[in-house]
Amino acid sequence: MTDKILSKDQVAAFIDSLKKEYQVFAPTEENGKIIWAEANSADGLLWEFSNTTMSPKDFFFPQSECMARFKNDPKAEGGMIMHPEPELERSRVLMNIRPCDAKAFQLLDRIFIQDEVTNDVYWRDKRDKAILVGLACNNPCPTCFCTSVGCGPHHEAGLDILLVDLGDSLLVKPISDKGKALIDDLPDAKKVDKDKAAQLKKTSEASITSGVTMDNVNKRTVLELFDLPYWDRVSESCLNCGTCTFCCPTCHCFDIQDEVKGTDGRRVRNWDTCMSWLFTVHGTGHNPRPTKKERVRQRFMHKFKYIPEKREGEIGCVGCGRCVQLCPVNIDVREVVNQMNA
Ligand code: SF4
Numbered sequence: 001m002t003d004k005i006l007s008k009d010q011v012a013a014f015i016d017s018l019k020k021e022y023q024v025f026a027p028t029e030e031n032g033k034i035i036w037a038e039a040n041s042a043d044g045l046l047w048e049f050s051n052t053t054m055s056p057k058d059f060f061f062p063q064s065e066c067m068a069r070f071k072n073d074p075k076a077e078g079g080m081i082m083h084p085e086p087e088l089e090r091s092r093v094l095m096n097i098r099p100c101d102a103k104a105f106q107l108l109d110r111i112f113i114q115d116e117v118t119n120d121v122y123w124r125d126k127r128d129k130a131i132l133v134g135l136a137c138n139n140p141c142p143t144c145f146c147t148s149v150g151c152g153p154h155h156e157a158g159l160d161i162l163l164v165d166l167g168d169s170l171l172v173k174p175i176s177d178k179g180k181a182l183i184d185d186l187p188d189a190k191k192v193d194k195d196k197a198a199q200l201k202k203t204s205e206a207s208i209t210s211g212v213t214m215d216n217v218n219k220r221t222v223l224e225l226f227d228l229p230y231w232d233r234v235s236e237s238c239l240n241c242g243t244c245t246f247c248c249p250t251c252h253c254f255d256i257q258d259e260v261k262g263t264d265g266r267r268v269r270n271w272d273t274c275m276s277w278l279f280t281v282h283g284t285g286h287n288p289r290p291t292k293k294e295r296v297r298q299r300f301m302h303k304f305k306y307i308p309e310k311r312e313g314e315i316g317c318v319g320c321g322r323c324v325q326l327c328p329v330n331i332d333v334r335e336v337v338n339q340m341n342a
Pocket residue numbers: 237238239240241242243244245275326327328329330331
């Protein structure tokens with residue numbers, strides 16, 4: 001597929017053409033925070049930003065999502081009547097999504113859609129109706145470590161299009177057929193544009209100097225890592241607040257509850273967190289993760305041992321660094337994994 005070029009003066013027209021068919025969302029700044037919001041024009045689009053405070057997983061896996069409504073009127077014919085929630089009406093474009101967040105969606109696809117039985121229709125509907133237009137990171141922050149977990153600042157996995165900011169213009173790389181169809185009319189990029197993008201990629205990758213080392217984590221058995229005395233130490237300072245899991249683009253735990261008022265009810269799924277005592281408590285009252293130690297261990301073991309063991313080495317973290325930035329007691333995932341490795 002041929003790389004294209006889009007002048008920044010033309011971005012407004014590009015968004016207008018997208019809006020004919022899609023709802024367009026992009027990161028923008030509000031009250032000093034970088035958030036995702038609907039982009040009705042090119043105004044407010046950001047070209048220089050670290051990343052959004054929260055990951056965009058909410059677009060496909062909302063923090064609180066109604067799955068079905070029901071009526072439970074014992075006098076009505078047929079007893080309880082369930083109504084599935086309507087599907088998404090309009091397809092969406094997520095513009096300027098960072099490569100790490102797009103890679104996280106690819107990882108979650110393998111969790112929400114595994115086979116005919118594990119086929120989450122709520123996730124699938126929104127994913128099928130989305131186009132991901134990535135914006136390569138030319139200036140990663142000190143907390144980014146994507147290059148050590150199989151990702152990178154110009155990574156293409158999971159994207160339909162990758163944009164590289166060249167200053168006054170954007171190099172537009174089509175990745176999927178869906179992406180190619182959107183940019184076919186743009187002029188082809190020149191060699192000088194592609195060379196500049198290649199140089200930016202090299203510089204950006206080289207600027208990421210921190211990361212995780214996984215060789216011993218991969219070699220050791222689950223039980224060897226499970227029994228490390230280190231878990232006592234790291235769990236001491238953790239507050240179990242769950243911030244790290246809610247901001248994480250790959251965390252996907254949820255809880256389903258029925259909310260009932262009179263004869264009407266709705267089934268809702270809400271984000272949950274393995275950091276919560278309530279998350280694993282059984283109906284019997286037994287809790288297999290009764291203390292902070294087990295819960296903190298679960299978060300790191302899941303991402304860096306259980307998922308890689310099940311999925312041919314794929315790590316359950318994309319190195320976005322959000323949890324490093326937001327943890328109120330400065331628990332740094334890079335340090336934890338490197339301690340597991342040591
Ligand atoms: S953000 Fe920090 S303190 Fe809160 S649960 Fe995560 S590791 Fe623990």
